[in-house]
Amino acid sequence: MPNINDILIMLPELYLVVAACLLLLLDAFMKPEQRGVLHWLSVAVLLVGIYLVVAGQPPQPVVAFGGMFVRDGVAEILKVFALLCTALVFIYARPYLIDRKLFIGEFYTLTIFAVIGIMLLVSAGSLVTVYLGLELLTLSSYALVALNRDSPLSSEAAIKYFVLGALASGMLLYGMSMVYGATATLDLASLHTAAAHTGMPNLLLFGLIFMIVGIGFKLGAAPFHMWIPDVYQGSPTAVTIFIGSAPKLAAFGMAYRLLESGLGDLSQHWQQMLAVLAVLSLAIGNLVAIVQTNLKRLLAYSTISHMGYLLLGLVNAGPEGYASALFYAISYALMGTAAFGVILALARAGFECEEIDDLKGLNQRSPWMAFLMMLVMFSLAGVPPLFGFFAKLLVLQAAIHAGMLWLAIVGAVFAIIGLYYYLRVVKVMYFDQPNEGAELKMQQDPSVRVVLSLNALSLLVLGFAWGPLLGWCRSVFPG
């Protein structure tokens, strides 16, 4: 029977649910001119959420609702960074939304509901909670993508996202039903023991394959990546930045819960499958990104390749691998928010700033902005001494320690190929002449300027002082 302890363990999630409902009500009774209050309240709600997650963290992993919900160190890190990234998204998105008449309360409420989905997903202790948390996240995301309903591109992206997402959820659910059929349990902890001596190993493996397809879809790993470029390009940039950051942490959390907590005993099987996904993602992501002219599409293919690197960490299937994959997910979430943050900061009413050519001569117009973008691009490419370099180094190391030297070599080769298209953006900014009549100005909003600068500079700082964060990531995976 659920009792008060269960509620206390889930306090951050329950708090966010209540806060989201209150914001929804507040929005209904507020005049449109007063939405600025709603914006800052939403940011405050997320920051208080971070405090509740960290302050109430029990020293040992605890479970609530009969094992349905797990609160451990992995969940803590993922929740902290998911909430942080979402707060950054809110701050960057405000001027963009105001310019496009999308500054409505539902953007904030739906995003907070999506974050609740992320938190439930990364804390899931049962197949049911994994699925429901994922649905809460994706359902909110579909609506967010379609938020700009007068744009045909946006509606097209939303339909594609919805249909492919529903297909992926169906695959995942089909796999889960097979795993349930083979083990007769939904609880991930008992699944771990039941998987070892099931009477139907083939059925279990079949279920595992479907579950990996579902995970691949959600991560956006090739060959299940088809939705990513269209959704990234089609959705309003204020939504793209959200989809490109916090849900990646959720996807890592989901993969960890399902594959390690649930089916850890089958690691010899899923290691091979993930290695294939990783190689395909690295190849397709990096090679197709080279020919892109749209910046949002380029970042979409870059996401696919980054998910390939994240998979290199998971392939290790040991504490070291998980720690490096978690570190990579965090680094990608921070880099993704910064990259799209720059695009958001350069966009203004009637101008999206989403073609690479739009950045021509940015250095002459706004040197500081060009410098921030250069930091982000170098970090995404993995140039030392930036944050992205150490993240890449750690996953490559994890792949080598897993005995997959060839995989690490593939990763390193594609990192060098990837360098080309990141450097192209930098070249356009610094060495090309600006387009006639093009006006590139940084957003005048002081909160955007300060937070974006801090976000991009953190990539440099974390590049030098990555020790504590890595230590934190390593401490949560019992050796």
Place this chain on the structure above:
Amino acid sequence: MIDPQMFQLVCFYAFAAVTVGAALGVITLRNTVHAVLSLVLTFFSTACIWLLAEAEFLAIALIVVYVGAVMVLFLFVVMMLDIKQEHVREGFIRYLPVGIIVALVMLGEMLALIGVRAMHMAVMGPNPATVAGVSNTEWLGHALYTQFLLPFEIAALILTVGVVAAVALTLRHRKGPRHQTAAQQVSIKPADRIRIVKMAAERPAPNQETTP
């Protein structure tokens, strides 16, 4: 005397055949209304299979909720949209061979890997409702509000998101419509509606106006 187990097996195969046939009808029938009706049949025969599996509550819920409410809504939508048949079926024949091949390969793989024999293995154990000695519905109610309380509440959250999303995506503030404002209607005073004009009882002299 009919063997009850045998009878159940025959029933299962009959319902399963109807389900598969009706599901095929959903995707092959030319008339969209007929397709929806065969979807109703699919749901109905699935509910019958669930009855055989002793999941009475789910079977009834499937008929009441899906057949009774959702499918009727579907029918209305299909009738109102006036979808062009040829357009919907574009590419159906072209992709049919690929679809059949994929389906057959999947079926073959599943039969080879999982096998028909696996059906007879009792992984699940006895029906928990029977063990507890209560009805299926009662056991489900207990489980839903104790063991599965958290998923149940998350499902409620998902429905909330559905409502918020539907409103956010469809609500349009139109210019021009005239609304009734109940508060104004209630708070109105007699003086706002009628004006009492004092008039002389007698008819005034000509060329003199009394009412404006």
